[in-house]
Amino acid sequence: MEENTIEVQQHDNQWGPNVWTHLSTVRQRSPLIQCITNFVSMDLMANTLLSAGASPAMIHSLEEIPDFTPHAHALCINVGTLTADWLPAMKSAAELANRLAKPWVLDPVAAGASSFRLEACLELVGLKPTVIRGNGSEIIALSKASVGLTKGVDSSHESSDAVEAATSLAQARGCIVAVSGAVDIITDGQRVGGAQNGVAMMQKITATGCSVTALIAAFVAIDPLHAFEATASALSIFGIAGEIGMGMAKGPASLRMHLIDSLYGLDQATVLHRVNIISLP
Amino acid sequence: MEENTIEVQQHDNQWGPNVWTHLSTVRQRSPLIQCITNFVSMDLMANTLLSAGASPAMIHSLEEIPDFTPHAHALCINVGTLTADWLPAMKSAAELANRLAKPWVLDPVAAGASSFRLEACLELVGLKPTVIRGNGSEIIALSKASVGLTKGVDSSHESSDAVEAATSLAQARGCIVAVSGAVDIITDGQRVGGAQNGVAMMQKITATGCSVTALIAAFVAIDPLHAFEATASALSIFGIAGEIGMGMAKGPASLRMHLIDSLYGLDQATVLHRVNIISLP
Amino acid sequence: MEENTIEVQQHDNQWGPNVWTHLSTVRQRSPLIQCITNFVSMDLMANTLLSAGASPAMIHSLEEIPDFTPHAHALCINVGTLTADWLPAMKSAAELANRLAKPWVLDPVAAGASSFRLEACLELVGLKPTVIRGNGSEIIALSKASVGLTKGVDSSHESSDAVEAATSLAQARGCIVAVSGAVDIITDGQRVGGAQNGVAMMQKITATGCSVTALIAAFVAIDPLHAFEATASALSIFGIAGEIGMGMAKGPASLRMHLIDSLYGLDQATVLHRVNIISLP
Numbered sequence: 001m002e003e004n005t006i007e008v009q010q011h012d013n014q015w016g017p018n019v020w021t022h023l024s025t026v027r028q029r030s031p032l033i034q035c036i037t038n039f040v041s042m043d044l045m046a047n048t049l050l051s052a053g054a055s056p057a058m059i060h061s062l063e064e065i066p067d068f069t070p071h072a073h074a075l076c077i078n079v080g081t082l083t084a085d086w087l088p089a090m091k092s093a094a095e096l097a098n099r100l101a102k103p104w105v106l107d108p109v110a111a112g113a114s115s116f117r118l119e120a121c122l123e124l125v126g127l128k129p130t131v132i133r134g135n136g137s138e139i140i141a142l143s144k145a146s147v148g149l150t151k152g153v154d155s156s157h158e159s160s161d162a163v164e165a166a167t168s169l170a171q172a173r174g175c176i177v178a179v180s181g182a183v184d185i186i187t188d189g190q191r192v193g194g195a196q197n198g199v200a201m202m203q204k205i206t207a208t209g210c211s212v213t214a215l216i217a218a219f220v221a222i223d224p225l226h227a228f229e230a231t232a233s234a235l236s237i238f239g240i241a242g243e244i245g246m247g248m249a250k251g252p253a254s255l256r257m258h259l260i261d262s263l264y265g266l267d268q269a270t271v272l273h274r275v276n277i278i279s280l281p
Numbered sequence: 282m283e284e285n286t287i288e289v290q291q292h293d294n295q296w297g298p299n300v301w302t303h304l305s306t307v308r309q310r311s312p313l314i315q316c317i318t319n320f321v322s323m324d325l326m327a328n329t330l331l332s333a334g335a336s337p338a339m340i341h342s343l344e345e346i347p348d349f350t351p352h353a354h355a356l357c358i359n360v361g362t363l364t365a366d367w368l369p370a371m372k373s374a375a376e377l378a379n380r381l382a383k384p385w386v387l388d389p390v391a392a393g394a395s396s397f398r399l400e401a402c403l404e405l406v407g408l409k410p411t412v413i414r415g416n417g418s419e420i421i422a423l424s425k426a427s428v429g430l431t432k433g434v435d436s437s438h439e440s441s442d443a444v445e446a447a448t449s450l451a452q453a454r455g456c457i458v459a460v461s462g463a464v465d466i467i468t469d470g471q472r473v474g475g476a477q478n479g480v481a482m483m484q485k486i487t488a489t490g491c492s493v494t495a496l497i498a499a500f501v502a503i504d505p506l507h508a509f510e511a512t513a514s515a516l517s518i519f520g521i522a523g524e525i526g527m528g529m530a531k532g533p534a535s536l537r538m539h540l541i542d543s544l545y546g547l548d549q550a551t552v553l554h555r556v557n558i559i560s561l562p
Numbered sequence: 563m564e565e566n567t568i569e570v571q572q573h574d575n576q577w578g579p580n581v582w583t584h585l586s587t588v589r590q591r592s593p594l595i596q597c598i599t600n601f602v603s604m605d606l607m608a609n610t611l612l613s614a615g616a617s618p619a620m621i622h623s624l625e626e627i628p629d630f631t632p633h634a635h636a637l638c639i640n641v642g643t644l645t646a647d648w649l650p651a652m653k654s655a656a657e658l659a660n661r662l663a664k665p666w667v668l669d670p671v672a673a674g675a676s677s678f679r680l681e682a683c684l685e686l687v688g689l690k691p692t693v694i695r696g697n698g699s700e701i702i703a704l705s706k707a708s709v710g711l712t713k714g715v716d717s718s719h720e721s722s723d724a725v726e727a728a729t730s731l732a733q734a735r736g737c738i739v740a741v742s743g744a745v746d747i748i749t750d751g752q753r754v755g756g757a758q759n760g761v762a763m764m765q766k767i768t769a770t771g772c773s774v775t776a777l778i779a780a781f782v783a784i785d786p787l788h789a790f791e792a793t794a795s796a797l798s799i800f801g802i803a804g805e806i807g808m809g810m811a812k813g814p815a816s817l818r819m820h821l822i823d824s825l826y827g828l829d830q831a832t833v834l835h836r837v838n839i840i841s842l843p
Contacts, residue, residue: 040323040339042602042643046768051814056768058602059675061645067676081323083342113340114348204545206327206337251542252332261813264766321604321620362604364623394621395629485826487608487618532823533613 015232016272022219022233023266027053031073031221033214036060036090038080038109041210044256045076048211051264052237054218062089069096074221075104076214077129079111079120087120094127103130103220103227107213112141122146125173130220130227132169133178133213136162143169163192163280176227178216180209184235185280188228195232196276197239202259204252212238232277240274241266296513297553303500303514304547308334312354312502314495317341317371319361319390322491325537326357329492332545333518335499343370350377355502356385357495358410360392360401368401375408384411384501384508388494393422403427406454411501411508413450414459414494417443424450444473444561457508459497461490465516466561469509476513477557478520483540485533493519513558521555522547577794578834584781584795585828589615593635593783595776598622598652600642600671603772606818607638610773613826614799616780624651631658636783637666638776639691641673641682649682656689665692665782665789669775674703684708687735692782692789694731695740695775698724705731725754725842738789740778742771746797747842750790757794758838759801764821766814774800794839802836803828 032055037045042058049056059068069075075097077090097104106129108121118141125132125146134142143165163185166177171189179185184195202208215238219230238259244266245258313336318326323339330337340349350356356378358371378385387410389402399422406413406427415423424446444466447458452470460466465476483489496519500511519540525547526539594617599607604620611618621630631637637659639652659666668691670683680703687694687708696704705727725747728739733751741747746757764770777800781792800821806828807820 038339039320039601040327043324043605043768046602047815047818050766050768057672057675058600058643059672060643061676061678063646063678064676067678071675081339081341084344110338110340113338113352114342114345116342116344116348204331206324206331249542250539251545253328253538253541253545256328257538257815257819258812260815261811264813264815319620320601321608324605362620362622365625391619391621394619394633395623395626397623397625397629485612487605487612530823531820532826534609534819534822534826537609538819 015277016275018229019233019236019275019277020268020271022223022230023052023237023271025222026218029222030055031218032057032071033074033076033217033221034059034069034072034093035076035078035214036086036093037076037078037210037214038082040080041078041207044207045211045214047260048263049214049218051260052215052218056214060086060089062092065089065092065096069093070100072102074102074217076107076217077104077124078107078109078210078213079117079124080107080109080210082117082120090124091127094124094129098128103217103224105129105131105133105213105217105220107210108132108134108138108142109210111138118145128173129175130224131176131178131216131231133180133216133231135180135209139169139177139179140165147172163187167192176231178231178235180212184239186228186232186235191228192280193228193232194278194280195235195239196278197236197274198242199246201246201249201252201255202242205256236275236277237266237271238263240271243274244270296558297556299510300514300517300556300558301549301552303504303511304333304518304552306503307499310503311336312499313338313352314355314357314498314502315340315350315353315374316357316359316495317367317374318357318359318491318495319363321361322359322488325488326492326495328541329544330495330499332541333496333499337495341367341370343373346370346373346377350374351381353383355383355498357388357498358385358405359388359390359491359494360398360405361388361390361491363398363401371405372408375405375410379409384498384505386410386412386414386494386498386501388491389413389415389419389423390491392419399426409454410456411505412457412459412497412512414461414497414512416461416490420450420458420460421446428453444468448473457512459512459516461493465520467509467513467516472509473561474509474513475559475561476516476520477559478517478555479523480527482527482530482533482536483523486537517556517558518547518552519544521552524555525551577839578837580791581795581798581837581839582830582833584785584792585614585799585833587784588780591784592617593780594619594633595636595638595779595783596621596631596634596655597638597640597776598648598655599638599640599772599776600644602642603640603769606769607773607776609822610825611776611780613822614777614780618776622648622651624654627651627654627658631655632662634664636664636779638669638779639666639686640669640671640772640775641679641686642669642671642772644679644682652686653689656686656691660690665779665786667691667693667695667775667779667782669772670694670696670700670704671772673700680707690735691737692786693738693740693778693793695742695778695793697742697771701731701739701741702727709734725749729754738793740793740797742774746801748790748794748797753790754842755790755794756840756842757797757801758840759798759836760804761808763808763811763814763817764804767818798837798839799825799828799833802833805836806832
């Protein structure tokens with residue numbers, strides 16, 4: 001694993017250089033990211049990884065996991081269009097990633113939409129993801145079911161509730177938890193960071209959440225010992241690409257295009273200028 | 282159901298205001314639309330719904346229907362890439378929608394392409410869709426098989442044949458039938474309307490038909506007691522977005538982008554100016 | 563079959579007119595191309611076929627093959643997101659295409675990624691594809707497993723290795739083999755052609771390889787007796803569309819859009835001016 005480690009400064013005022021180091025390392029190493037994901041997101045997710053310099057592999061067949069997963073540098077599992085027949089491959093890949101000490105990232109899409117989905121997510125959380133990324137509702141649903149939050153969580157899922165749910169989940173499971181929102185929250189259970197890049201219209205494009213989860217997998221792949229920092233970097237980079245894309249967009253579809261173009265073209269000066277990550281109390 | 286009803290004028294010269302009311306109500310209420318659809322269309326369909334202000338949920342697992350479908354405001358079922366293992370979820374969701382008096386919309390893609398597909402469509406038609414939308418060939422194939430049209434239908438599927446097939450199907454099944462074409466036809470079995478918005482190049486983009494069916498589901502979701510009007514409105518709105526997009530497009534791929542951007546940005550003046558819906562004799 | 567034959571000159575200096583004849587014939591006849599492909603590529607593949615003037619049908623249900631495949635003019639099979647339950651339909655469709663003397667094209671995506679995938683590809687190769695198109699690694703893996711190449715192939719998969727692997731495979735299987743790369747290679751086991759159109763950034767867009775395979779199917783559909791020439795034409799046309807698109811692109815996502823727009827709009831003068839196909843020794 002040590003050969004995968006890169007030198008990243010962890011002081012707040014160093015976020016700009018850290019983020020740039022993460023992106024440029026992904027471009028240089030082109031980590032192979034196995035994605036077992038939903039049907040809606042496959043296209044944008046693969047293009048997001050390609051534009052960031054990573055190498056996507058959308059391989060979800062149970063039969064292929066013993067041969068293929070050992071070659072991947074990280075694994076991304078997303079339950080967006082889950083059916084029962086997909087779950088064994090997800091679990092098998094996650095177990096193998098664990099055994100091989102490879103990082104893997106879970107996107108618990110719509111975790112609270114059904115008991116089937118929530119149970120599947122809980123089984124996956126039990127397989128020790130390196131990072132879990134969702135929106136506020138998803139993380140609250142998962143934390144409640146996983147940690148047994150007893151305090152009532154109101155239906156508006158205010159930011160403070162999401163922070164509490166994320167922190168509890170991160171502590172209980174020993175992983176990084178990220179919550180997307182107006183400010184993206186990242187926590188390892190102790191530290192809480194806020195990535196403030198991005199634009200609201202990104203929520204009007206399907207699969208942007210799924211895609212940033214895959215980007216997190218790529219960033220953690222090249223810096224597995226600093227998963228907190230790598231996660232914050234990926235969220236910030238994707239948000240910056242959205243900000244630049246928004247300057248050219250006339251609506252959600254052109255934003256999607258410009259976002260990917262911008263991600264591909266990001267340079268150091270732009271990244272250093274725009275990174276906006278803070279420590280939260 | 283009454284709480285879902287909105288005041289819509291039904292006089293022909295009121296189509297402009299009606300259409301605008303439908304769109305602005307979708308934007309305001311953001312109805313949750315469950316889509317059980319084909320693999321090709323998932324991305325464009327979800328983005329169409331998001332751009333119109335609705336909330337898409339691509340959930341097709343049989344296990345999730347009892348938990349999730351009751352929360353949806355309408356259901357969209359599309360058989361484009363049907364396999365035998367998807368049919369139980371489609372039927373289960375349609376049955377539940379019926380039982381809960383939720384509107385649901387059927388897109389019988391390529392209904393006549395195989396006996397397997399035609400039989401599946403007939404089973405779904407038997408589950409009382411609120412609206413069926415297809416192209417001329419699909420509606421003729423379905424009407425022939427469902428109603429037992431005895432009159433020969435010529436292979437060119439002229440507009441008049443499609444109108445007859447649609448009217449028969451609507452009468453026999455007590456639903457709205459819409460036929461996409463140079464002029465989109467909408468009928469409840471008695472009235473026949475024609476939505477004349479749209480541009481020919483939209484047929485060169487995959488999944489535009491599927492996506493407008495999902496848009497119909499969103500419009501019917503917010504006005505279930507006027508499914509005829511809501512269907513005409515959705516067809517007109519999608520066509521208007523295509524017309525505006527065409528003004529900026531250089532080919533099918535840029536038309537697709539501009540169409541979605543335009544759908545997102547449509548304002549009242551543009552809608553009132555462009556709506557072109559007529560009564561057909 | 564003779565009715566499907568078009569007059570194509572086969573002299574090298576005639577490539578421009580040949581390529582244009584192929585494209586204009588596809589536009590005129592709009593061949594129906596059945597695609598059994600991966601989830602990632604369905605959208606771009608369908609849009610590529612539509613923009614070239616062909617008619618895509620993404621139909622992969624085993625139950626539908628006896629009814630539908632006889633109506634298709636060519637078949638495209640792609641194993642990109644293969645699972646065991648998809649293989650019977652692929653084999654059934656390929657067998658039926660063979661029996662009916664319809665051309666079919668195989669895309670052995672990531673053939674070497676697992677033994678499951680390689681064995682599936684070998685089974686499909688045994689069903690006599692008209693054309694096999696892959697990248698260098700895929701063709702080398704397939705040729706090695708299929709023909710039993712004994713000469714060591716180095717891991718860099720240099721162009722010369724790929725040519726040798728492609729030629730061996732073409733000879734052993736009596737098919738056309740195409741290898742995408744900086745120069746696309748086409749061989750029937752005797753002749754070796756090189757299509758030099760295209761731009762490097764096309765590799766940063768997911769599913770471009772899959773899509774050009776489908777385009778090959780459309781071109782072979784209208785000229786099955788000259789599969790070598792039709793394959794070279796399709797590769798050249800897709801590359802030209804990429805070259806023109808690149809002139810307007812700011813990154814991979816806008817290139818994807820402009821590529822499809824350009825494919826739709828290609829005119830004779832542009833094709834004649836840009837075609838760059840050579841004979842290789």
